[in-house]
Amino acid sequence: MRIGILGASGRVGTSLVELIVSNPGLELAAALVSPGSRLVGKPVAGSSIEYRPADAAMKSHCDVIIDFSTPQASMALQDAIGVKSIPVVIGTTGFSAEDDARLSACCAHRPMLISANFARGFEAFRLNVLGFARMMPEGEPRVSETYHVRKKAEPSGTSRLLAGQIEEARTAVMGFAAAKTPITVFREGDTVGINAVSFDLGSAEARFTYQVHTLSAYAEGAIAAAQWLSSGHREPRRYSLADSLAAR
Numbered sequence: 001m002r003i004g005i006l007g008a009s010g011r012v013g014t015s016l017v018e019l020i021v022s023n024p025g026l027e028l029a030a031a032l033v034s035p036g037s038r039l040v041g042k043p044v045a046g047s048s049i050e051y052r053p054a055d056a057a058m059k060s061h062c063d064v065i066i067d068f069s070t071p072q073a074s075m076a077l078q079d080a081i082g083v084k085s086i087p088v089v090i091g092t093t094g095f096s097a098e099d100d101a102r103l104s105a106c107c108a109h110r111p112m113l114i115s116a117n118f119a120r121g122f123e124a125f126r127l128n129v130l131g132f133a134r135m136m137p138e139g140e141p142r143v144s145e146t147y148h149v150r151k152k153a154e155p156s157g158t159s160r161l162l163a164g165q166i167e168e169a170r171t172a173v174m175g176f177a178a179a180k181t182p183i184t185v186f187r188e189g190d191t192v193g194i195n196a197v198s199f200d201l202g203s204a205e206a207r208f209t210y211q212v213h214t215l216s217a218y219a220e221g222a223i224a225a226a227q228w229l230s231s232g233h234r235e236p237r238r239y240s241l242a243d244s245l246a247a248r
């Protein structure tokens, strides 16, 4: 399978490149970086290709593209792909509501799997949190996150996803609009990712914590999703991580 990476010089992109070039069953077809990157034209270690600016995406004959870049770069990739049917896995977070709507519209042309968190086990963590929220809707939820200091101070896509889905679950059970779930943001050193959810029941409290130790957890999950998305004929629509895990 020929994989293109958008954001190839980033934290996750670097891990993706390493995993792909060390897997004989995979081929790195494109390593796409910022147009002004000092890496443009330089060889990608362990491969036969060079780092290329993102607008070279469509000259690379990829079977699938994996994107861990920025919302702006990700949307520019969609414009570059146009109406072509190439499958795309998107890990980039921080999209505006308008961008997210445009991504959904692009799914009319190609299958796209979009997830705020590809790490192994995150889906099980998410489902357990929502299960608790549905069983104990009176529990006051709080979401918190700890990431590396280079991540913006605003809540992560993961926290926004958890907070929003907890609200939806509680509203559905209680029959009236649940309060917004508060999110507390911590930035600490090189912390890869700690996501925590607590439910205060007054006389008791439940806590769920999910910690990612290495960036490869995200990269492994994204590659597995790309293999699923590009295997067999996938209808051109928007897929979630849950879709790929349920069908394995």
Ligand SMILES: NC(=O)C1=CN([C@@H]2O[C@H](COP(=O)(O)OP(=O)(O)OC[C@H]3O[C@@H](n4cnc5c(N)ncnc54)[C@H](O)[C@@H]3O)[C@@H](O)[C@H]2O)C=CC1
Pocket: 006, 007, 008, 009, 010, 011, 012, 013, 032, 033, 034, 035, 037, 053, 054, 068, 069, 070, 071, 072, 073, 090, 091, 092, 093, 094, 115, 116, 117, 118, 119, 157, 218
């Ligand atoms: N869904 C998931 O499981 C995960 C998602 N993320 C998200 O992925 C994104 C990237 O995260 P990191 O790798 O930590 O960030 P990073 O800042 O280390 O890497 C971003 C990469 O995008 C590249 N880039 C920026 N503008 C570009 C452009 N115009 N064209 C091509 N490439 C461009 C940069 O050169 C860099 O290589 C963030 O949105 C982050 O929230 C991060 C980890 C896990």
Ligand SMILES: O=C(O)C1=N[C@H](C(=O)O)C[C@H](O)C1
Pocket: 093, 094, 116, 117, 147, 151, 155, 156, 157, 158, 159, 192, 193
């Ligand atoms: O930037 C990160 O590191 C991560 N970003 C994603 C997010 O915004 O949720 C996924 C993961 O939490 C790590």
